[in-house]
Amino acid sequence: MNKKIIFFILILFLISALNLVNNENFNLINNVLAQGTGGGQGGGAGSGAANSGDESESAALAVETVKSRKGDFTDQITVSALAEAAQEVEVMPRIQEVVNTVNVKIGDRVEAGDILIEMDNRSRELDLLNAEASLKKAKADLQSAVNGARKAEIEQKEAQLEQTKSELKLREENYQRKKQLFEEEYISKQELDQSANELTAARSSYLSALKSLELLEMGAAAEEIAALESQVAQAEVNLERTKLNSSYSKVEAPISGIVADLNVEKGQLLSNQRIAVITNIDQIELLAYINELNVNKLITGEEVNVNFRSLNREFNGIITSISPRTADNRQSFPVRIIVENPENIIKSGMSAQVELITARAKDMVLVSQNAVLEDNGTNYVFLLIDGKVKKQEVEISAENEDIAVIKSGLEAEQEVVTTGKENLNDGMTVNVVSRGDN
Numbered sequence: 001m002n003k004k005i006i007f008f009i010l011i012l013f014l015i016s017a018l019n020l021v022n023n024e025n026f027n028l029i030n031n032v033l034a035q036g037t038g039g040g041q042g043g044g045a046g047s048g049a050a051n052s053g054d055e056s057e058s059a060a061l062a063v064e065t066v067k068s069r070k071g072d073f074t075d076q077i078t079v080s081a082l083a084e085a086a087q088e089v090e091v092m093p094r095i096q097e098v099v100n101t102v103n104v105k106i107g108d109r110v111e112a113g114d115i116l117i118e119m120d121n122r123s124r125e126l127d128l129l130n131a132e133a134s135l136k137k138a139k140a141d142l143q144s145a146v147n148g149a150r151k152a153e154i155e156q157k158e159a160q161l162e163q164t165k166s167e168l169k170l171r172e173e174n175y176q177r178k179k180q181l182f183e184e185e186y187i188s189k190q191e192l193d194q195s196a197n198e199l200t201a202a203r204s205s206y207l208s209a210l211k212s213l214e215l216l217e218m219g220a221a222a223e224e225i226a227a228l229e230s231q232v233a234q235a236e237v238n239l240e241r242t243k244l245n246s247s248y249s250k251v252e253a254p255i256s257g258i259v260a261d262l263n264v265e266k267g268q269l270l271s272n273q274r275i276a277v278i279t280n281i282d283q284i285e286l287l288a289y290i291n292e293l294n295v296n297k298l299i300t301g302e303e304v305n306v307n308f309r310s311l312n313r314e315f316n317g318i319i320t321s322i323s324p325r326t327a328d329n330r331q332s333f334p335v336r337i338i339v340e341n342p343e344n345i346i347k348s349g350m351s352a353q354v355e356l357i358t359a360r361a362k363d364m365v366l367v368s369q370n371a372v373l374e375d376n377g378t379n380y381v382f383l384l385i386d387g388k389v390k391k392q393e394v395e396i397s398a399e400n401e402d403i404a405v406i407k408s409g410l411e412a413e414q415e416v417v418t419t420g421k422e423n424l425n426d427g428m429t430v431n432v433v434s435r436g437d438n
Contacts, residue, residue: 060431063420065384067435068367070412075359075400079288081306083350086283086338089255091116091276094248099268104276106262110253116276117264121249124242131242135235142228157213164206171195171202253278258344284339284346286317288354289332297358298322298335305355306339308346315339315346317354359398365406368436370418372396372404381410382417382424384432389417391426 097119104116178195181187257280264275286306290298298319306317317337327334337354339346371381372394379396382389394409410416417424418436 060387060429061420061423062433063384063389063417063424063430064434064436065415065417065432066368066371066437068365068406068410068412068414068416070363071366073359073361073364073366073398073403073405074357075398076305076355077294077358078353078355079290081286081288081337081352081354083308083339083346083348083352084285084287085257085279085281085348086285087255087257087280088260088348089257089278090274091251091254091278092272092274093117093119093251093270095119095245096269096271097121097249099264099266099270102262102264102266104259104262106259108259109257110259110278111256112253114253115250116253116259117251119249119251119270121246124246124249128239128242128246131235131239135232135239138228138232138235142225142232145225145228154213157209161206161209161213164202164209168199168202168206171199175199251275255280257281260348279348281341281344281346281348284341284348285320286337286339286352286354288335288337288356289327289330290322290335290356291332294356294358295322295333295335298356302357304337304357306337307353307355308350309353310350311345313345315341319356359400361398361405364397365410365412366403367394367406367410367416368418369399369402369404371416371421373421379404382421383410384415384417384430388427388429389424391424 099117099119101118102116103118104110104114110116175195175198178187178192182189182192255278257278259276260279261277262275263273264270300319300322302319304317304319306315307313308315317339319335320338321334321336323334326332335356367381373380373382378393380391380393383392392409394404395407396404397407398405415435417430419434420430424430
């Protein structure tokens with residue numbers, strides 16, 4: 001009995017639910033139909049107005065612009081370069097001798113003229129004394145010839161002349177007596193000849209003494225004085241040469257700088273060999289190699305930027321030379337750059353990145369490369385004039401990745417399109433959403 005009552009109640013519940021659903025569906029359908037018929041004209045008008053607005057917005061394309069400007073332009077290439085000391089000199093001895101003293105070590109700073117090593121100089125000191133004595137004698141001989149003979153010398157020559165004169169008189173008297181005895185046949189012909197020879201010798205001695213006295217009284221001849229002057233000059237040259245050779249016993253620093261290498265010890269016998277290297281890194285010379293496309297774009301004396309990554313620093317450099325020929329075993333041209341290095345932090349052998357200017361323009365119209373388009377070899381930009389764009393041909397004289405130098409076709413402070421330019425045609429209306437810096 002209870003089961004039948006429960007079943008009947010369930011049946012009534014299902015019938016009620018089905019009726020509710022049908023009523024709601026009906027009401028929904030009516031509402032839709034009512035809206036469709038009641039708002040037909042108004043809805044059409046609203047849709048038309050919306051479409052008109054969309055067409056207006058789509059006609060004005062969104063773009064970004066910048067202005068051209070007047071300014072200077074440069075373009076660079078970056079090349080690697082190797083640092084070298086601007087001055088570096090190998091030191092070699094001029095003489096072969098034993099080392100007495102070594103005055104420096106590697107790393108010492110020296111000034112030009114500082115004594116690096118000293119060698120045994122005793123033999124050259126003796127040579128110097130001998131050269132001084134020779135010069136002194138040559139000068140004395142010359143002075144004597146110029147001043148003439150002294151009185152004592154003349155008196156000595158006069159005494160010698162009187163002695164030879166007395167001897168000549170004696171020999172003449174002896175010869176006359178011997179001649180008479182020969183004629184009287186008291187002596188032989190041999191004795192007479194001997195007396196004649198003694199007379200001849202006495203006469204010769206007399207004439208020689210007479211000539212010496214005359215020359216002494218006359219003084220030295222001009223030729224003799226000239227010869228003595230030449231001897232003095234030769235002695236002076238020999239003395240200077242000896243002094244110079246003596247100075248070679250002290251080896252001096254040829255330049256100011258740092259002792260980079262030293263190969264000598266006390267007691268070592270030196271000959272023709274390198275004993276030291278002096279390097280001056282107050283200035284650094286960079287050597288870069290430039291290809292044939294860019295070498296003629298460089299200018300001697302132009303300033304360049306030099307970056308040493310190992311030092312995390314940048315320096316200014318100056319191009320000092322551009323070789324007119326390629327380097328050996330290279331198809332590139334050596335270019336030398338000087339960098340001031342007062343702190344000596346740049347060392348020989350360090351590598352650097354050098355920015356070399358390859359294009360220059362002064363007071364020219366410049367524009368962003370983002371504004372430039374190209375068509376069949378012709379460059380052009382889109383000018384913005386009163387909300388519309390104008391296609392404008394331009395001539396470019398130089399450029400890099402960011403900037404174009406305009407030779408003609410554009411003036412400074414003109415507004416050109418950058419972003420969105422690819423979708424433009426001449427005369428189109430645009431909507432500028434951003435104006436960039438020039």
